[in-house]
Amino acid sequence: MRKLTGLLFAGGLGFMLLAIASGLDFGSPPMRIGEAIQSASPQEVGAANIVTSVVLGYRGIDTLGELAILFAAASAAGLVLGRRHTTTGTQRKGGFVLFHGGALIFPFLLTIGFYIIFHGHLTPGGGFQGGVILAAAFFLPLLARPGARLHHSILSVIEAFAGASFILIGLAALGEGQAFLQPMLNQDTLGALISAGTLPLLYIAVGLKVGAELASLLSNLAQTESEQ
Amino acid sequence: MEFFIGHYNYWVVIILMMVGLYTVISRGNLVKKIIGLNIFQVSVFFLYISLGTVEGGAAPIIAEGVKVYSNPLPHVLILTAIVVGVATTALALALVVRIKETYGTIEEDEIHNLDHSL
Numbered sequence: 484m485r486k487l488t489g490l491l492f493a494g495g496l497g498f499m500l501l502a503i504a505s506g507l508d509f510g511s512p513p514m515r516i517g518e519a520i521q522s523a524s525p526q527e528v529g530a531a532n533i534v535t536s537v538v539l540g541y542r543g544i545d546t547l548g549e550l551a552i553l554f555a556a557a558s559a560a561g562l563v564l565g566r567r568h569t570t571t572g573t574q575r576k577g578g579f580v581l582f583h584g585g586a587l588i589f590p591f592l593l594t595i596g597f598y599i600i601f602h603g604h605l606t607p608g609g610g611f612q613g614g615v616i617l618a619a620a621f622f623l624p625l626l627a628r629p630g631a632r633l634h635h636s637i638l639s640v641i642e643a644f645a646g647a648s649f650i651l652i653g654l655a656a657l658g659e660g661q662a663f664l665q666p667m668l669n670q671d672t673l674g675a676l677i678s679a680g681t682l683p684l685l686y687i688a689v690g691l692k693v694g695a696e697l698a699s700l701l702s703n704l705a706q707t708e709s710e711q
Numbered sequence: 712m713e714f715f716i717g718h719y720n721y722w723v724v725i726i727l728m729m730v731g732l733y734t735v736i737s738r739g740n741l742v743k744k745i746i747g748l749n750i751f752q753v754s755v756f757f758l759y760i761s762l763g764t765v766e767g768g769a770a771p772i773i774a775e776g777v778k779v780y781s782n783p784l785p786h787v788l789i790l791t792a793i794v795v796g797v798a799t800t801a802l803a804l805a806l807v808v809r810i811k812e813t814y815g816t817i818e819e820d821e822i823h824n825l826d827h828s829l
Contacts, residue, residue, distance in 0.1 A: 489736035499730040504721035505714075510766035517763070518784030533771040533783040536791065556798035560805040580829055590751040607770060611794045693794060700801045706807075 490679035492560055528666050529642050530604040530682050536666075539685045543653065543664030546637070548648065557696040565596050577627040585627040600690035601683065610686040612692025621698045633702040638695045645692035652681050652688070720761040727754035739819040741807045745800060752796050759785040 520541065526537035538546055577585070580650055595615035601610030621633060653664035662668065666680045713720070727750055734747025763785035773782035807817055814822050823829040 485739045489733050492736065493729040493733040496732070497725050500725045500728070504725060505718065505720065507718075507762075509720060509761065509762055517765075517784055518811075520783060521780050521828045531773045533773065533780065534786045534790065537783055537787045546791065552795050553798050556795070556802045560798075560802045563802070563809055605772075607714065607772065607791075608779050611790055615794070615797075622738055669823065681776075697797065700798065704801060704804065 497521075519590075528682070529680060532606065532609070533603050534607075535604045535609055535682060537687070539664075539689075540684050541667050543685070546689065547649065547653070547664070550649065550689065553696055554642075554646070555691065557700050560700055561703055582627045585659075587625045589620055589623060592616055592623070594622060596690070596694070600687055603686040603690075604678065604682050608706055610689030611693055614690040615697060617690065617694030618701065619699035621694075622701045622705075625702055632706070633698060635699055635702075638699045642692055642695040645688045645695065649688040649692070650684060652685055656681075719747075720757070721765075721817075722765065724754050724758045724761065725769065727757065741810065741817045742804075745803050745807070748803075749796070749800060752792075759789050787805045 524530070524533050524536040524540070530536040530540070553603040565658055587641075596613045598613075599608040599616060600610055600613035601614070625633065656665045656710055657663050659667060659685060664685075720820065730753060731747045731749070731751030734750065735744050737746065738744055763782035765779055765781050768779040768781040769777045770782045810822070811817050814825055816822060816825075820829075
């Protein structure tokens with residue numbers, strides 16, 4: 484019965500959405516704000532990647548809100564799972580390939596993660612993507628060695644430091660007589676590695692925070708699994 | 712016919728969205744419900760990115776000799792939404808772990824039976 488009503492509901496809603504979507508043009512968006520941002524952002528913010536200049540320049544406080552959501556989700560997951568005692572030996576160790584492959588790939592993942600964070604204002608990528616790769620780098624040893632643990636105290640220090648520096652950079656703009664989180668010091672050439680003022684610093688903070696939070700989330704879940 | 716091919720992004724979005732919605736409604740298993748929610752979420756990402764497409768536009772990164780760029784705003788919204796989606800999925804899975812420990816099952820019907828709530 485539930486399947487039939489669900490199918491009817493999904494089908495009807497799908498038909499309604501089809502009717503709406505067939506009236507939408509593809510390839511010529513009705514939004515004009517995108518063009519305005521494209522023409523203004525190179526002079527105002529100075530980042531070659533327009534997405535970065537919107538994430539950290541025009542919508543910096545929104546990004547701070549997203550980081551708050553991420554923090555709330557990570558701490559809620561930690562709260563729900565509680566303190567777990569890892570029992571070694573209940574889970575089989577990873578095989579030879581996983582064990583040594585994990586150790587071999589760790590420095591490369593670290594390098595590419597930081598590369599993506601540092602070039603966030605020039606290339607596709609940035610703090611969020613690089614942070615996820617950093618989290619994967621630190622999670623991989625946990626898969627190879629089920630008994631291993633991440634140091635949660637170090638992770639929370641990194642996370643707190645990154646979050647605090649994001650807000651401090653925003654407050655520094657206030658001290659200069661500008662708006663909160665407004666980009667500063669952008670008198671450099673467009674497209675150079677050191678350009679776009681405070682944006683790369685903000686992205687480094689975002690990357691470290693995302694990496695630390697996802698790593699602690701994943702290790703929480705992994706330790707739960709190893710208990711049962 | 713050209714109309715259908717020109718709008719195929721929207722058809723894929725709607726199919727994915729309805730698959731996700733149907734999974735959430737019809738399945739009693741909580742993990743399958745989370746999978747359905749994730750499929751629904753991906754369809755929303757796809758819809759936003761499709762709406763930002765500009766005919767012949769390049770990725771919104773300033774480069775020499777490029778005149779037309781895609782709309783950067785949907786990219787920004789989805790960039791943060793993906794990371795938040797991962798975090799909320801992890802929270803949902805953590806809740807499922809606790810439900811399994813408390814009730815011994817993750818089937819919705821059996822939980823309702825144990826609680827006498829239906």
